[in-house]
Amino acid sequence: MPRPNHTTTRSPDVPVHLRRDGLDPAPELARLRAERPVTKVRLPRGAEVWLVTRYDDVREVLGDAARFSSADGVRAGLGRPTPRQGAFGVLIGYDPPDHTRLRRLLAPEFTVRRMERLRPRVEAIVAGHLDAMAAAGPPADLVTSFALPVPSLVICELLGVPYADRAEFQQRSARRLSVTLDAEAQVAAGLESQAYLRELVARQRSDPGDDLIGMLVREHGAGLADEELVGLADLLLLAGHETTANMLALGTLLLLRDPEQRELVRRGQDVDRAVEELLRYLSVVHAVLPRTAREDVVLAGERIRAGDVLLCSLPAANRDPAVGGDPERFDVSRRPASGHVAFGHGVHHCLGAPLARLELRVAFPALLRRFPGLRLAAPVEELAFKSLAVIYGVESLPVTW
Template sequence: MTDSSVMPLHMRRVEFDPAPELAAAREEEGVKRVPSVYGGGAEAWLVTRYADVREVLGDAERFKIAPQTIARLPGAPELTKEQLAKINAGNLIGVDPPEHTRLRRMLTPEFTIRRMRRLEPRIKRIIDDHLDAIEAAGSPADLVPTFALPIPSLVICELLGVPYEDREGFQHRSSRMLDMSVPAEERVGLQFQARAYMEDLVQRIQADPGEDLLGMLVREHGDDLTTDELIGIGSLLLFAGHETTSNMLSLGTLALLRHPEQLELLKKEPERIDGTVEELLRWLSIVNSGTTKVATTDVELGGKKIAAGDLVICALPAANRDPGLMPDADKFDLERGAPGHVAFGHGVHHCLGAPLARMELKIAFPALFQRFPGLRLTENAPQFRSSSIVYGLSSLEVAW
């Protein structure tokens, strides 16, 4: 496991918690100068308090997405303007309004709560099938490869129209791309591999669009979206749709097992599942920061003067544990329902797939604990992904 202290400050954790030095930055300064993740001696402002994070994320005029991408990391090869434009085309988290507004408007109808409810029976079947397989294989089991990873992957594959048999390839690529300990040159290469895969898939869908999301985009918006934009949309949704929910499933299961009194309350009062999921989202905050921003004008934030052109990073785990958000914010308490957390971001870039993620979590956790009421951890300690941009587990062995 990578030493957390070598990670950028906003990514440092001690198991479930933001590292003490990250919590201290929130308590002492709120807005703090830190080395930029893009290296080269540059610095960025790290924003750690809830109110300040909401202000940054909620203002797409004063805080725009920084033009840097994974391709600009130290050690990465120089890319041409054309290559960078290809990488960013259709990437909702890489563009601001009005471009972001145009793309999101086409996608939003597919991610409404009403549309997600249509998927509910299929998601239940997928979860039950995987629980059947775990039960048949017998105790013990590693829940990461048998439960947490395959379920969101299958759901997003079916939603997008991606062949599920390709999952090992895209899971490997995305895991390596998110790993800060992997050399930047390799991560950039993987990014282009991922695009090449999606380019081939999009061309097939353009020739014969089905009833899935990418097919719908080709049929209904084919004249409004370039092929590069379709590739970017597909790549982002595939990447985000399995990495995030997968890590929430594994880390959330561990959190519940480590808080037996909370788990017992959920079992006795299953109607608390909505509040439980919100509290898990807040307390775990698996996405460390979202996109890096750049100030477009001189701004005062948290008592610090941020100059136009300065980079700004929002520490979501620190913000969601801010005593200014709620009392005793470091405690996991499913009874409070975690109102107002920023685990899905905030503002125009609030996570498009939030309704789908919530639905998968609300179905999966109760189903797991109903099937295996005696579920418990084994002596093999869970393995945390401490160097990953999306926090989670690489292993979670359980018995029953």
């Protein structure tokens, strides 16, 4: 079986919403957006869904929880959340008012101001891994040396994982997210991870710390079940770790291929805007959890029946000409005409977006300043991109300096 790369991710065997052409959405998505912005497609497990590719339509679907429900992901073959999944199910796969209760409790912990308290630790974690890369010398795999461990340790910091447990915590997370493990091994790693998180929650119940779980226990202990706290921690581990790791690797690859843009980021010129452009341009999350129409609606001229499932393509929406300013061009100094949807939109807009932004704003300039001569150590054509994955990325990124 060939290694997945920028060619095989365009294979007809890959669902159209997962297809990429290297760092770009596959041309099929642009054609659909122009000609059939809402069209029926079939997923690998046989479910037929409406694929939504236009920016305005994606925002309409994601922004209207009354007409488009998040609670029936099972219709798209993704499995319905259950109460045992705790916050994972409530936040991602449930609708208001169930979703609203927990979101209201959690939102104050994810403000930009609260996340900024983590900046010194994020800077220290980033610097430590850059020191280790420099000490080991080139070449290095940026994925294993930097992109994966940095967000993993940030999550440890956020959740209050004791220092003595962090090496094992990282190893367990790596096994769970490894593309080389079969489904049974990944499930086993997931169960191990959740068992550890239950122990962590139990310790925080008896002696709350200054981390996220400790604060939630102190301020809302009676209103949060243990399984909800475990579910939240699990969600942060999976969503926060995997998305940021892939953004760090793919973003570095993109910058290494564009020296002018790389230099702007290295100098730290308006790094906030640069990170937003990287998020928009790469859109590593192919699609958010499917929505189910609660009533008959018309979208982009297509009649959607109650019970039909809709899948919103974030890469296609973020490259829509409607966002303005030649969206097919990567420009870190771009002033967006409107907000991108890389973190979704509406009530399910990514809760951890402020944390992800903080990590990216710290990591990219620090990496490029530490290694001004950073360059690829392998031809782009030999890089293995992830196909058939919920979050797009590169399996490894050989670099030298």
